[in-house]
Amino acid sequence: MSAKIITLFNSSPLKLVLGGELENIDIAYQTYGNLNADKSNAILICHALTGDAEPYINDNINKGWWQSFIGSGLALDTDKYFFICTNVLGGCKGTTGPSSINPKTNKPYGSEFPAILVQDIIKVQKALLDYLGIDHLKAVIGGSFGGMQATQWAVDYPDQVDNIINLCSSLSLSAEAIGFNHVMRQAIINDPNFCCGDYYDKSPPSKGLAIARMLGMLTYRTDIQLTKTFGRAVKAKSHYWGDYFQVESYLSYQGEKFLTRFDANSYLHLLRALDLYDPAINYTNIQTALSRIKARYTLIAITNDQLFKINEVRNSRDLLQENGVNLTYYEFPSDYGHDAFLVDYTFFEDKIKSALV
Amino acid sequence: MSAKIITLFNSSPLKLVLGGELENIDIAYQTYGNLNADKSNAILICHALTGDAEPYINDNINKGWWQSFIGSGLALDTDKYFFICTNVLGGCKGTTGPSSINPKTNKPYGSEFPAILVQDIIKVQKALLDYLGIDHLKAVIGGSFGGMQATQWAVDYPDQVDNIINLCSSLSLSAEAIGFNHVMRQAIINDPNFCCGDYYDKSPPSKGLAIARMLGMLTYRTDIQLTKTFGRAVKAKSHYWGDYFQVESYLSYQGEKFLTRFDANSYLHLLRALDLYDPAINYTNIQTALSRIKARYTLIAITNDQLFKINEVRNSRDLLQENGVNLTYYEFPSDYGHDAFLVDYTFFEDKIKSALV
Numbered sequence: 001m002s003a004k005i006i007t008l009f010n011s012s013p014l015k016l017v018l019g020g021e022l023e024n025i026d027i028a029y030q031t032y033g034n035l036n037a038d039k040s041n042a043i044l045i046c047h048a049l050t051g052d053a054e055p056y057i058n059d060n061i062n063k064g065w066w067q068s069f070i071g072s073g074l075a076l077d078t079d080k081y082f083f084i085c086t087n088v089l090g091g092c093k094g095t096t097g098p099s100s101i102n103p104k105t106n107k108p109y110g111s112e113f114p115a116i117l118v119q120d121i122i123k124v125q126k127a128l129l130d131y132l133g134i135d136h137l138k139a140v141i142g143g144s145f146g147g148m149q150a151t152q153w154a155v156d157y158p159d160q161v162d163n164i165i166n167l168c169s170s171l172s173l174s175a176e177a178i179g180f181n182h183v184m185r186q187a188i189i190n191d192p193n194f195c196c197g198d199y200y201d202k203s204p205p206s207k208g209l210a211i212a213r214m215l216g217m218l219t220y221r222t223d224i225q226l227t228k229t230f231g232r233a234v235k236a237k238s239h240y241w242g243d244y245f246q247v248e249s250y251l252s253y254q255g256e257k258f259l260t261r262f263d264a265n266s267y268l269h270l271l272r273a274l275d276l277y278d279p280a281i282n283y284t285n286i287q288t289a290l291s292r293i294k295a296r297y298t299l300i301a302i303t304n305d306q307l308f309k310i311n312e313v314r315n316s317r318d319l320l321q322e323n324g325v326n327l328t329y330y331e332f333p334s335d336y337g338h339d340a341f342l343v344d345y346t347f348f349e350d351k352i353k354s355a356l357v
Numbered sequence: 358m359s360a361k362i363i364t365l366f367n368s369s370p371l372k373l374v375l376g377g378e379l380e381n382i383d384i385a386y387q388t389y390g391n392l393n394a395d396k397s398n399a400i401l402i403c404h405a406l407t408g409d410a411e412p413y414i415n416d417n418i419n420k421g422w423w424q425s426f427i428g429s430g431l432a433l434d435t436d437k438y439f440f441i442c443t444n445v446l447g448g449c450k451g452t453t454g455p456s457s458i459n460p461k462t463n464k465p466y467g468s469e470f471p472a473i474l475v476q477d478i479i480k481v482q483k484a485l486l487d488y489l490g491i492d493h494l495k496a497v498i499g500g501s502f503g504g505m506q507a508t509q510w511a512v513d514y515p516d517q518v519d520n521i522i523n524l525c526s527s528l529s530l531s532a533e534a535i536g537f538n539h540v541m542r543q544a545i546i547n548d549p550n551f552c553c554g555d556y557y558d559k560s561p562p563s564k565g566l567a568i569a570r571m572l573g574m575l576t577y578r579t580d581i582q583l584t585k586t587f588g589r590a591v592k593a594k595s596h597y598w599g600d601y602f603q604v605e606s607y608l609s610y611q612g613e614k615f616l617t618r619f620d621a622n623s624y625l626h627l628l629r630a631l632d633l634y635d636p637a638i639n640y641t642n643i644q645t646a647l648s649r650i651k652a653r654y655t656l657i658a659i660t661n662d663q664l665f666k667i668n669e670v671r672n673s674r675d676l677l678q679e680n681g682v683n684l685t686y687y688e689f690p691s692d693y694g695h696d697a698f699l700v701d702y703t704f705f706e707d708k709i710k711s712a713l714v
Contacts, residue, residue: 174583175583175602176580179608180575186564186571191547208547214536214540222533223534226536241625247539275601
């Protein structure tokens with residue numbers, strides 16, 4: 001990680017929507033490109049559930065989660081724009097989250113970490129931009145959970161953002177997706193090492209977190225992609241209850257790999273923020289909230305997304321249009337399903353560029 | 358349970374395809390209607406993963422899993438046919454499975470229970486029919502895992518069955534569905550009470566099994582049905598990590614309810630039999646196996662089935678046709694998704710009746 005870290009909310013704590021407050025919040029962030037003289041070319045990148053502040057890594061070894069999207073002449077053009085990306089509040093990649101030290105106890109927050117919402121996350125992003133002296137954004141862009149953050153920027157700060165680009169996401173999570181999140185949470189909570197979230201001085205709930213990740217992976221891709229990649233191929237060496245099929249081995253590997261980069265409490269908190277996302281929080285109703293949007297809004301959906309199902313995204317499209325939002329909508333199929341926004345650069349390139357014209 | 362139980366394989370054990378053998382196998386079964394004089398009207402009903410030997414229960418209180426399909430003049434017409442249904446080998450509803458007493462140790466099999474395949478399951482069904490003096494079947498019908506059993510009947514006993522009716526199933530499980538089964542298995546195995554499967558004298562791995570069931574339920578229905586039924590409604594009383602949304606409460610209830618009727622080891626074994634199902638086992642290849650089929654074969658698919666995805670079922674359709682099977686194929690959408698074969702009687706009625714003409 002070469003992300004910078006700044007501590008804000010030192011003198012006045014952040015009051016959280018669901019109650020409680022946080023002070024001395026560390027914020028990890030990274031920037032790309034150059035801010036122009038009139039500060040009119042800043043774009044905020046919002047990451048998805050388990051992302052971080054570094055969508056592009058410039059070390060010739062590692063790659064960021066949007067490595068292929070960011071650079072000279074690319075969809076996110078570093079010749080034209082100044083990009084800022086921050087790790088979300090509640091995360092575990094530099095910004096304050098459940099694994100951070102609680103200044104009041106000098107121990108990790110653990111079970112004491114308060115519930116956070118997308119609305120809280122973007123307040124922290126706003127504080128960072130204020131600190132950087134940026135009071136207007138050319139755009140806010142994000143996929144999945146990042147798309148929800150982008151939407152809330154347009155609602156909460158209508159005069160401060162020109163364009164919203166929301167990839168593979170909707171205005172709220174479906175009952176089915178909440179159900180998948182529920183199963184993932186219970187797998188973590190049922191891990192014998194979970195200890196109500198206070199596991200930082202012991203072994204973490206690794207197996208539960210790995211199970212959650214495996215399930216997540218199944219919702220991020222499609223049956224078509226898994227059939228093409230693995231089909232019913234079996235492993236040369238396997239055992240009956242373990243990784244007998246290649247697809248099991250792949251999922252187990254993804255589960256294990258996730259343990260090296262993510263904290264179970266952060267996963268629980270961010271999944272819940274995803275479930276609870278509702279643009280109408282703090283407003284009379286969804287109409288009042290969406291009617292505040294002044295930004296041009298580009299919504300790009302994947303017809304075979306298994307997490308944000310196309311029916312839900314189309315409902316969001318209709319809701320945005322009914323409330324006077326200047327909307328450009330695209331939908332297309334991709335074998336990658338939900339993950340298309342991370343891997344299918346070719347398709348997204350011209351649509352993102354058009355959204356920034 | 359009012360199912361009858363007969364013990365077979367007393368003198369010569371059942372040799373299992375993957376090795377090992379079982380003797381003194383209890384077989385739970387139920388019959389409906391009357392066998393005619395020339396024994397030409399017998400139909401075998403094969404249940405799905407967690408079903409039992411009683412698709413219809415005649416006690417005015419309980420209902421069987423195909424209660425609405427079976428009766429005078431219905432799709433499964435008790436005026437015309439004699440129906441036999443047995444609990445599968447490896448189950449926990451009367452037929453020998455991991456929770457049964459191993460006659461060699463006088464303790465439950467637990468971790469000692471051998472791996473079983475669909476091919477073993479139908480050998481037990483065949484032994485029951487031999488015991489009942491039925492050497493020819495008008496039809497074998499089943500949905501999901503039951504459809505796989507029906508297919509194998511046509512392959513292994515081509516001269517003894519006239520019609521196969523396979524609902525919401527395919528000739529093998531997709532990589533994605535194997536992936537869901539893998540996640541479910543790991544949730545059970547990771548339960549602190551699992552004890553390698555030897556938990557019968559202790560507390561069972563209830564939470565792991567409930568988590569597995571919750572995930573199963575999500576694959577059995579559709580996003581559309583869950584949105585219609587629950588949407589984003591929240592519970593009046595809830596706690597943050599638990600059942601905050603109605604859909605979570607529904608899933609938790611389903612998970613809990615399942616514990617009263619199912620054994621974790623049976624679930625593991627039957628999930629694996631589902632993964633491993635391949636009509637070609639014991640034959641040179643899939644072509645050789647399918648070319649043996651003489652029965653008329655009716656395949657009915659749900660276009661938005663989330664477990665047996667339509668692409669997989671269409672591949673099965675093509676494979677059956679390419680290998681000379683006399684196939685009738687239907688597909689239709691249903692908000693119920695995979696579970697349509699259990700609940701959508703109206704749609705299935707005429708198609709099942711046509712298949713039996």
